[in-house]
Amino acid sequence: MRERDELDVAVKAVRELEAGIRDNVELIELGEAEGDAEIIKDAENALIELKQEARRRQIETLLSGEVDANDCYVEIHSGAGGTESQDWANMLLRMYTRWAERRKMKVEVLEMHDGEEAGIKSATILVKGHNAYGWLKTESGVHRLVRISPYDSAARRHTSFSSCWVYPVVDDSIDIEIRESDLKVDTYRASGAGGQHVNTTDSAIRITHVPSGIIVACQQERSQHKNRATAMAMLKSRLYEAELQKREEAANAQAASKTDIGWGHQIRSYVLQPYQMVKDLRTGVESGQPSLVLDGDLDEFMEAALAQRVGVATDVTSD
Structure with missing residues (x-):
């Protein structure tokens, strides 16, 4: 259907x-x-x-991958740099939330760890909508911000890094075997707002898949069992996405070596001072209006990255 x-x-x-x-x-x-x-x-x-x-x-029409139409998880992690990077991670979280809202998609916060002074250390959101993974999969990588720091009394220019990782929600029709002996399960007390019960019981779950080193966490629900079920679904999706990545790297090894489109590599720079520009380092697409980009205006960057990924020429430009 x-x-x-x-x-x-x-x-x-x-x-x-x-x-x-x-x-x-x-x-x-x-x-x-x-x-x-x-x-x-x-x-x-x-x-x-x-x-x-x-x-x-x-x-x-380029979104023809086997899971492109699926919902997806988006993980955001701040890099080294303390408050600066944590604030930048929070800006990225807002950017992807605004992008999803523009496309009438739903966003659920599954896990979030606040920074010491501002921003976030990490967050995981679930984006629900048609082709959510197909569009967002090109956003995986490291994002770089250059600006005059609002946290520096000397008003010096700072460079901050945060990473984004996107993987699809997979349904029960895709069989992924996960052995219980390969899992390390930790429980902990949820942080942030959530009511008396959430903050006083060990309801949050962190699961480590030992063979792959993949770690997932969920603290959305009051019930430990529900958080575990959600975390297991996230783990299943991460393992499936890792397999997709291996297939793509094998099929596009030559193109990947030319364009350096590696998972985890820096993909985009956002410069707010001394000039204003957002530049995608994979496709060369630029925008002179970073405020719009940070407010969720990402379609041109996504379209160009998607077209390049499947080897289709594009003439995407931005004012």
């Missing part, structure tokens, strides 16, 4: 584009026949919008 719905949406989109082009071409012909410049201008503007919509739909 999900596959049928996706095909139905795709076919409907093509038909709407065809009808829009046909109707606006007829309006232009009508405007020329009647000498009405306003009709012609309106129809031409509508065609420009249709062109942009067609391009967006073209990019969406």
Whole structure:
């Protein structure tokens, strides 16, 4: 049924584009026949919008991976640098939350550790929406921020690093064997807001998968059993994503070596001082409006990275 719905949406989109082009071409012909410049201008503007919509739909056709349509987990970790990096990690968390809201996706906070003075040390969110993983998977990597520090009394320029890791939610149709003997399970007291029960009982769960070294944690629920179930689902998704990564690296070893698109590598720089610019180091896409990017305007960067990932040329540019 999900596959049928996706095909139905795709076919409907093509038909709407065809009808829009046909109707606006007829309006232009009508405007020329009647000498009405306003009709012609309106129809031409509508065609420009249709062109942009067609391009967006073209990019969406690249989201054909086996789990691209799935929901996804987004993990954010601050790097070395204390308060600076923790504040930057919090800015990234807000950026991805705003991006998801723009696309009418739902966001659930599964785990969060606050910084000592400001920001966060780490956070895990669940993004629910069509093609959530397909779009966000290109955001995995290290993000670099350059700015005048609001925490430095001397107003010096600081460089901060935080990492983002994205992996898909996998359903029960994908069989992943996890042996209990490979797991190390720790319980701890949840931090932050959450009520008396959450903060006074060891309801939070941290699971370490010893063979791979993957660690997942959840403190969203009051029940330890529910947090464990969520953490196990996260672990299953992480292991599946790791397998996808191995497949992709094997299939694209030559391209990856040329473009240095390695998981965990620095992928984007956000410069707020002495000038303002956001630059993707993989695709070369730039924006001179970092405030908009940090408010969730990420589509151009995602589209370019996605097109490059599947070897499709793109002419994405930003003002």
